[in-house]
Amino acid sequence: MWPQALQVPGGVARLSLGPAAMRPVVQVRQGDADVQVLVTGDAIEWTAVVGIALVAVPGDAHVTVQPSAAVGAGGAARTVPFSIAAKRYAEQQLKVSPRTVDLSPEDQARYERERDHQAVVMATFSEQPAGVALPSLQMRVPVPGRRSSSFGLRRVFNGQPRNPHSGMDIAAATGTTVVAPLPARVIDVGDYFFNGGTVWLDHGQGLLSMYCHLSRMDVQVGDVLQTGDAFCKVGATGRVTGPHLHWGVMLNRTMVDPALFVPA
Ligand code: ZN
Numbered sequence: 001m002w003p004q005a006l007q008v009p010g011g012v013a014r015l016s017l018g019p020a021a022m023r024p025v026v027q028v029r030q031g032d033a034d035v036q037v038l039v040t041g042d043a044i045e046w047t048a049v050v051g052i053a054l055v056a057v058p059g060d061a062h063v064t065v066q067p068s069a070a071v072g073a074g075g076a077a078r079t080v081p082f083s084i085a086a087k088r089y090a091e092q093q094l095k096v097s098p099r100t101v102d103l104s105p106e107d108q109a110r111y112e113r114e115r116d117h118q119a120v121v122m123a124t125f126s127e128q129p130a131g132v133a134l135p136s137l138q139m140r141v142p143v144p145g146r147r148s149s150s151f152g153l154r155r156v157f158n159g160q161p162r163n164p165h166s167g168m169d170i171a172a173a174t175g176t177t178v179v180a181p182l183p184a185r186v187i188d189v190g191d192y193f194f195n196g197g198t199v200w201l202d203h204g205q206g207l208l209s210m211y212c213h214l215s216r217m218d219v220q221v222g223d224v225l226q227t228g229d230a231f232c233k234v235g236a237t238g239r240v241t242g243p244h245l246h247w248g249v250m251l252n253r254t255m256v257d258p259a260l261f262v263p264a
Contacts, residue, residue, distance in 0.1 A: 002138035003049065003260040008087035010054040010152045010166075010257050015063060015080050017046040022068040026050075026080075028061075028252055035252045036125050037063055038205040040137070048080070049137070049207075051251030054152060054164050058086040089152035089164060100194070100239040101157045107193060114192045121188045121200050121208075122253050128204030137203075139181035139261040140227055142211065143234060143245045145172040151257040157239075166255035167210070167248035174215050174243040176234040180225040181209060181261070189217050195246070196238025199231065206253065212246035213237050 005014040017024055017039070026037040026048045038049045048063055061084050067075035103111060141147070148169040155162050184201035187208070192198050197214030215235025225231055236243040249258040 002136060003256075006257070006260055007052065007083060008085050009052055009056045009058070010087070010089075010255070011052050012251065012256055012260050013048075013050040013052060013061075013082045013084075015048040015050060015082055017041075017048055017065060017080065019044055020046060020067065024048075024068060025066040026063050027066075028063045030253060033253075034064070035254075036206060037252050038207055049251060050082070051254040051256040052084055053254040054089075054166060056084050058084045060084075087152070089154055091156060092150065092153040092165065093156050094158075094241060096157055096239055096241060098158060101160055101162075111193045114190075117190075118188075118192075122250060124187050124200075124202050124208060125206045126185070126202055126204055137182070137207065137261060138263070139209075139249075139258070140179065141170070141262050142181050142209075142247055143170050143172050143176055143178045145170045145176070145245070147171075147259070149259070151259065167212075167246050168258040170245045170247060172234045172243065172245055174233070174235050176245075177230045178211055178214070178232045178234060178245060180227055180229045180231055182207075182227055184209070184225045186219045186221055186223040186225065186231070189219060189221055192238060194239045196240065197232070197235055198238075201225065206251055208250040209258075210246075210248040210250070212248070213240050213244065215243075 003012045007013050027034040041047050062079045062081045066077050150165050153165040182203045187202045188200035195212040199211045201209045214232045216233040219231045234245050
């Protein structure tokens with residue numbers, strides 16, 4: 001079953017919801033918002049696939065289940081509990097260009113605009129694109145190369161603590177072709193201060209993936225991709241120490257470990 005379940009901060013919970021004629025609507029509390037959760041399966045068995053935030057507090061958690069979003073579908077909401085185990089991620093010291101740590105007023109303003117834009121992109125929740133068999137969320141690795149196990153590392157840039165590393169870095173030379181890990185629709189293409197050349201893909205129901213530090217982006221917003229379609233190239237743009245692909249995977253607006261979606 002994909003993704004693999006790992007109930008820790010940055011991991012994924014798979015919650016059995018039982019049978020129902022229609023797909024239930026599931027929400028999880030994220031910060032101060034209720035965010036819709038991916039639900040896979042059929043009338044015999046539905047499963048909620050819940051992304052657990054890196055900032056989640058270990059302990060008891062739950063999702064809220066509505067019978068269905070369909071008009072006239074009655075029934076009371078219920079909660080399904082799950083637990084989050086503690087995981088301590090290691091610390092990583094990085095040396096980068098000082099201007100990417102101590103931001104000038106102009107760069108700070110640019111970063112804040114981009115952060116607001118990314119928040120809109122990350123809130124995308126669509127039905128599954130044509131061709132996606134949601135029961136199989138196993139992904140194809142987007143680029144060949146050595147995969148770092150750096151997801152979740154608490155990062156210190158030039159001695160200053162910053163957000164944890166929320167994706168997988170794959171070592172590859174500038175110009176290496178990147179392919180879609182699942183059928184997708186392109187929902188964002190841009191050049192950002194920290195992430196450099198970036199593409200976001202929507203795989204449906206809040207399952208998104210992002211590709212950063214790209215040297216080339218050969219798609220536009222709205223393009224539809226099938227698994228294995230080439231759509232961009234590895235680079236070293238944005239805040240990087242060298243060429244690589246930064247690959248992020250998001251469920252219910254939270255970055256989770258991409259390693260849970262691909263064979264070892
Ligand atoms: Zn990275």
